[in-house]
Amino acid sequence: MQVALESFGQWQVIRVTGQVDSKTVGDLRDFIDTELKQGHPVALELTEVPFMSSAGLRTLLTLQRKTKDMGVELALIGVAEEIADTMKVTGFYQFFTIHASLEAIPNS
Amino acid sequence: MDLERIDNLPTDTISGFRVRPGKPLPFGVSSVPGGLNFSVYTSAGTSCTLVLFSRSEEAPLGEIRVPDHYRIGDVYSIVVYDLDYEDVEYGFRIDGPYNPEEGHRFNSENVLMDPYARVLSGREEWGVEPDWSKQYQYRSRVAFDDFDWEGDSPLEINDADLVIYEMHVRSFTKSDTSGVKFKGTYAGITEKIPYLKALGVNAVELMPVFEFDEFENSRIHPDTGERLFNYWGYSTVAFFAPKAGFAASGKFGMQVDEFKQLVKELHKAGIEVILDVVFNHTAEGNERGPSISFKGLDNKIYYMLTPEGYYFNFSGTGNTLNCNNPVVRNLVLDCLRYWASEYHIDGFRFDLASILGRDPWGAPLSNPPLLESLAFDPILSSCKLIAEAWDAGGLYQVGTFPAFGRWSEWNGKYRDTARKYLKGDEGQVGEMAQRVQGSPDLYQSNGRSPATSINFITCHDGFTLADLVSFNHKHNEANGENNCDGGDDNHSWNCGAEGWTEDLGIRNLRTKQSMNALSMLMTSRGTPMLLMGDEFGRSQHGNNNAYCIDSPISWVDWTLLESNRTLYSFTQALIHFRHKHPCLRVNSFVHGGSHSLPSCSFHGTTPWQVNWSADSRQLAWLMTCNREDQEIMDAVYVATNMAHYATWFDLPQIPAEYSWQLCFNTGDSQSPYLDTPITFNEHGILVGERSVVIFQVSPRET
Numbered sequence: 001m002q003v004a005l006e007s008f009g010q011w012q013v014i015r016v017t018g019q020v021d022s023k024t025v026g027d028l029r030d031f032i033d034t035e036l037k038q039g040h041p042v043a044l045e046l047t048e049v050p051f052m053s054s055a056g057l058r059t060l061l062t063l064q065r066k067t068k069d070m071g072v073e074l075a076l077i078g079v080a081e082e083i084a085d086t087m088k089v090t091g092f093y094q095f096f097t098i099h100a101s102l103e104a105i106p107n108s
Numbered sequence: 109m110d111l112e113r114i115d116n117l118p119t120d121t122i123s124g125f126r127v128r129p130g131k132p133l134p135f136g137v138s139s140v141p142g143g144l145n146f147s148v149y150t151s152a153g154t155s156c157t158l159v160l161f162s163r164s165e166e167a168p169l170g171e172i173r174v175p176d177h178y179r180i181g182d183v184y185s186i187v188v189y190d191l192d193y194e195d196v197e198y199g200f201r202i203d204g205p206y207n208p209e210e211g212h213r214f215n216s217e218n219v220l221m222d223p224y225a226r227v228l229s230g231r232e233e234w235g236v237e238p239d240w241s242k243q244y245q246y247r248s249r250v251a252f253d254d255f256d257w258e259g260d261s262p263l264e265i266n267d268a269d270l271v272i273y274e275m276h277v278r279s280f281t282k283s284d285t286s287g288v289k290f291k292g293t294y295a296g297i298t299e300k301i302p303y304l305k306a307l308g309v310n311a312v313e314l315m316p317v318f319e320f321d322e323f324e325n326s327r328i329h330p331d332t333g334e335r336l337f338n339y340w341g342y343s344t345v346a347f348f349a350p351k352a353g354f355a356a357s358g359k360f361g362m363q364v365d366e367f368k369q370l371v372k373e374l375h376k377a378g379i380e381v382i383l384d385v386v387f388n389h390t391a392e393g394n395e396r397g398p399s400i401s402f403k404g405l406d407n408k409i410y411y412m413l414t415p416e417g418y419y420f421n422f423s424g425t426g427n428t429l430n431c432n433n434p435v436v437r438n439l440v441l442d443c444l445r446y447w448a449s450e451y452h453i454d455g456f457r458f459d460l461a462s463i464l465g466r467d468p469w470g471a472p473l474s475n476p477p478l479l480e481s482l483a484f485d486p487i488l489s490s491c492k493l494i495a496e497a498w499d500a501g502g503l504y505q506v507g508t509f510p511a512f513g514r515w516s517e518w519n520g521k522y523r524d525t526a527r528k529y530l531k532g533d534e535g536q537v538g539e540m541a542q543r544v545q546g547s548p549d550l551y552q553s554n555g556r557s558p559a560t561s562i563n564f565i566t567c568h569d570g571f572t573l574a575d576l577v578s579f580n581h582k583h584n585e586a587n588g589e590n591n592c593d594g595g596d597d598n599h600s601w602n603c604g605a606e607g608w609t610e611d612l613g614i615r616n617l618r619t620k621q622s623m624n625a626l627s628m629l630m631t632s633r634g635t636p637m638l639l640m641g642d643e644f645g646r647s648q649h650g651n652n653n654a655y656c657i658d659s660p661i662s663w664v665d666w667t668l669l670e671s672n673r674t675l676y677s678f679t680q681a682l683i684h685f686r687h688k689h690p691c692l693r694v695n696s697f698v699h700g701g702s703h704s705l706p707s708c709s710f711h712g713t714t715p716w717q718v719n720w721s722a723d724s725r726q727l728a729w730l731m732t733c734n735r736e737d738q739e740i741m742d743a744v745y746v747a748t749n750m751a752h753y754a755t756w757f758d759l760p761q762i763p764a765e766y767s768w769q770l771c772f773n774t775g776d777s778q779s780p781y782l783d784t785p786i787t788f789n790e791h792g793i794l795v796g797e798r799s800v801v802i803f804q805v806s807p808r809e810t
Contacts, residue, residue, distance in 0.1 A: 022194035054362050055194040058252065089295035089356045091256070091369035 003031045008102045011075075012040045017048040020056030028056075032063055042067050043102060047078030057083075057092050064095055075099055116141040118189050122172045125160075129178045130185030135442070136224025136348070137198070137250050140187055144250060146198065147185035148222065149435065150406045152212055153202040156184035159219050159244075161197040163229065166242065171201070194361075197229060197247040198222065202405055208395065208417045211408030219244040221401040223439065226251035226348045226446075227364055228319050234278065234292065234353030235322060235337070235658065246319065246345055246400060249361065253450060255368045262454045263380050264490050265310055267516060267559035267635055268695035271683055272382065273309040274567055275640040276340065276662070277317060277354045285666040290356040294363070294370040301377050307643060308683035311380040313457055315568055316341035317367070319349040321391050325656050327588035336588055336656040340568065342459055343391040343425060345400060347443040371452050380454035382492060383447060387431060387440050388463040388499065389423035397426055409435055412468055420470055422463050424500030431464045437478045440464075445487040455492025457518070462499040465510055472503055476510055483512035494518065494562055507550030511560065516635065519547060519561040526565050527576065527599035530625050532750045532798070535722040544729050545697075545708045546633035552697045559695045561634035565625050566642055569595070571652045573642035576600045577621040578607060583650030586657060594653030607650055616777055619645075620798060623678050623774040624748070627800040630682040631692055631746045633708070633731070640664055643679035645672040674780065678772070681781040685771060689804065691731040691742040702732040702741040704763050711747075715760035725751040726795075730760055741766065743805040749795040758792040759803070766805040775799030 001018035014035075020028060036042060044063065046052075052060075060076070067074040076098045079087070087093040099105050118126035130145045138145045146158055156179075158172045174184045199221055204214030221228070225248035231238065238245055281288045281296030288299040297312075304312065320341035327336045341351065355363035371381050390410075392403050395418060402410035412420040412428040419427040430436050447453045458464060465476035482493055497509040497517045506520050522543045529536040542549045546558025566573045571582075580602045584594045603621060604614040622645065629636050640646070641664045648654050654662040669676055686692050694707055701707035711728040712718040718727065728747040735742050745768070747757045754775075759768055769785035775796025785804060795801050 022192050053194060054252065054360060054365075057362075058254065061256070085290075086357045086360055086362060089290055089293070089298070089369065090362050090365035091372065092365075095256070 001027060003028055005035050006045075008043065010040055011043045011102070011105065012037060013043045013045050013102065015045040015048075019051040020049055020059070021051070021053035022055040025053075025055045025059050029059055029062065032059075032066065036066070036070070038070060039072065041073035041075070043075045043077050043105065045077045045102065046080070046083070047101070049083070050080060052083045052086075057087060057090070060092065061095065073097070075105055077102055113141070118187075120175070122175070123170050125170060125172055126189040127172065128187045130187045132180050132183040132185045134224075135183075136222055136226065137248070139193065139250070143187045143189035144191050144193065144196070145185065145187045147183055148200050148405070149183050150202050150204070151182040151409055151435075152406055153204040153214060155203040155216075157201040157216070158186060158188070159199045159201060160188070160191070161199075161244075161247065163195045163197060169196075193250045197249050199244055199248055200405070211413050211417050213399065213403050213407045215399065215404060218399050218404050220399070220404045221246045221346060222248040223346070223401050223405065224348055224442070225249070225346050227361060228346055228349045228352060229361060231319070231321070232352050232358040232361070237323060251364050255365055257368075257372060257452065260372050260375050260452055262448070262452050262490065263375055263378065264454070265380055266695070267492060268557075268633075268693045269687075270311045270380070270635050271309045271686065272311045272313050272562070272635060272637040273304065273307070273640060274313045274315070274637055276315045276568065277351075278339075278658070279663050280640055281664070283660060283663040283665055286664065287666065292354070293356040294350075294354055294366045295356045298370045298373050301373055301379070304379060305377045307680050308687060309638065310378055311382055311454065312374065313382040313384060313637065315384050316344070316386055316459075317351050317354060317383060318344045318385065319346040319351050321345055322353065322658075324391055327656065329586060330588050331586070337658050338656065339658045339662065340655040342386050342655070343389065344386045345391045347387075347439070348446055368451060375452065381452075382455040382457055382494070383453055384457045384459060385444070386459045387429055388460045389425050389427050389429055393426035394419040394421070409433055412466075412470060422466065422470060422499050422501035423460055428463060428470075430468055431478050432467055432473065432476060437481060440478060441481055441485060444482065444491070445485070448487055448491050453491070455494060457494040457496065459496055460499040461495035461509065462497055462503040462505050463501070465505075466501075466503070470501070474510070479510050479515065480512050483514035492516065507547070511554070511556060513555070516560045516562055518567070519543075519550070519563055519634065521550065522547065522561060522563045522632070522634070523565055523567075524597075524599055526625065526628055529727075529748075529750055530565075530621060530628070531599065531601035532725055532752065533599075534725075537718065537724045537727050538720050540727055541710050541718070541729070544628070544632045548697045557695045558633040558697065559635050562637050563629055563632050563634040564637040564639075565629055566639045567637065568639065569653070571598055571600055571650075572639060572646050572648055573622050573625060574618070574645040574647040575650055575652070576625070577618040578602050578647065579650040580606060581650070582652040583607070584653050586651060586661065587653060588656070594651075598652060617798070619672070619675055620774050620777070622675060623780055624750075624798065624800045626679055626682055627746065627772060627774060627802060628748065630686045631729070631731075631744060631802060633692065633694060636686070638679075641668070644668045644676040678781045682772065685802070685804075689742055689744050690735065691733040691744055694731070694733055699733065702734050702743065703739075705730065705732040705741070705743065707732060709760075711757075711760055713755055713757050715758055725749065726755055726757070728757060740807060741805060745803040746800065747793070747795050748800045750798055752797050754794050754796045754799075756792055756794050757801075759790075762805055765808055767808050768803045769806050770801065771804055772802040773799065775801070
């Protein structure tokens, strides 16, 4: 798994590539803790993430809480169908705003 | 002041793992700072080894022999640091004597499942046959207890106000006709919540959801040669773990979250969740069965054994859990407390509950400690406790189940009486009157209330409602036991032809009989229970014991919702009628009724005069109460004519300021229920052959 910070308009984009599971999720969490800047909405770009384990999904919730505390928007981008299904049946989905691509973010 | 705690630091290194002595409670695995605490009980075991695996790997990651000084009493506990919570799977090897005559079956070659495991892997997908050569089949994992409930808590609906809907998780939505995305799963039920809400039920009772082995059945379908299943799951593998194969997310190990999501969404819709729990036996069978957990941990403690060390079989399924041993009793309590607190479960229905009242040698106890503990438990105090008040060893306790003022019962006598009365058997009127008012003959003298009685005419055991009116005999050939399995005392009537028929007269009579049954059920005091699909005529083609069938025979066929739309709408209207009328839900045998009429009175073709003789097939009941905080009376009059000829019923007199309104008439095939009840100015009504009419009162406009 690789993580990189990009920008898209005013959005700060965390681009994740590869699978997010208990082995890699720590890196993502560390990245979120150290790299996020105040005052800009956050987009988590997951188009290149084929699989996300339970621990990965839980990190999304951590990120959701963190952005809420920071008072900025959070959007998930390009969530694979299987991951979205798992998020739906387990109740994670309802906590997020999800878009197919960065371009699909309204007023982006 | 924030001190670093030194008791969170490892004290030893064993097999390369950093460890320290653990805490004996809670049993199972729990997280502590930096590590996981493992705790397991064995009274006769002589050593304990914790076996750790990486997810799905056959070979262990490592084995940690728990040092003897880590044992307190009969409990081995150890904290292991630096484990990957999500990846790790674990089990135990317990050494000790192998001496079946003495009751001991220890074998340190086996890796045993943690009896307190909250998540299991190894059976993530339903019906995918496991590799039986693998030595460790049900692999204990670590659960995340961090579900976001968003303020949800159990609903605590009054028992008397419930309308229970019994369902099998897989059967409910497995069929393609269900139209849901996640077929046959917890999530599939979540998708159907709008349907349940529209129907009007406010509790679902789920057939077993504790992990079980669907392959625990060696029989073969006699025609197709396909393997038969233990489809219903009345055979528990793990009491704390939801069945992974019922979860769309089971392959990701997220069945816990998916099940919690189902409970949360049902609660949002005002629907309680009752679990059908099986504590009378386990999936380990008898001396020829597998050693999954209890057998190898402490066989003599967990099972009722004969003096020769064989398994008592009061459950009819191989073994009997030793529920009145204090250790096993605590396991049952821990289990129910866990489901009530961690999953927000509203109630439990106990399969073959009478077994839970037997002593370790099988004799019925007068004050069974387990049943008492459950009745007075602080965490379970608002949970419904429902007993199936009989067992396979001949104990039948409907009306005499040790209730401690708390337990309600599946009222098997309600089912039998209603069925016999429905098909026009003679000599049923007197007993039917008892059943309709909540069975005071069974529950009044011991101080219970009508809601002690779970009234039902059909349940998973036996015919569906459509089959009850279509078959005189069971047709269980598909079960592979030469039609010898399943009950023969069905009290069913096929209405003129056995099974499927083109005869319209017979078909219409069947629909009418179904409506008659539902009418009696929904206007009886006590708590009604409906079997899934009965509201639109679900059939199992005469199979009255489809415990092993995973096919369209046991799956709900949702096309029937359209083809039997009238029956569905009728049932829906009845359920809503019940919710609207408090007089039907009075939960007292000594209730004073309304200002001018008693709480429950019986009538015949002439008001206040019932023909109680054996050849009578007419009975009417009038239930009344005062509406809360109002002077207005609520009253419902139900006239049932189970004779094969139409009969005139004079309506009882009511105060002049009220009028009768006709709401249901099963004899009117065009409009058996009235969307807008019509005011009825006649002094009586001709009730058709085998028909039921239902009236309500309404204050006259002044």
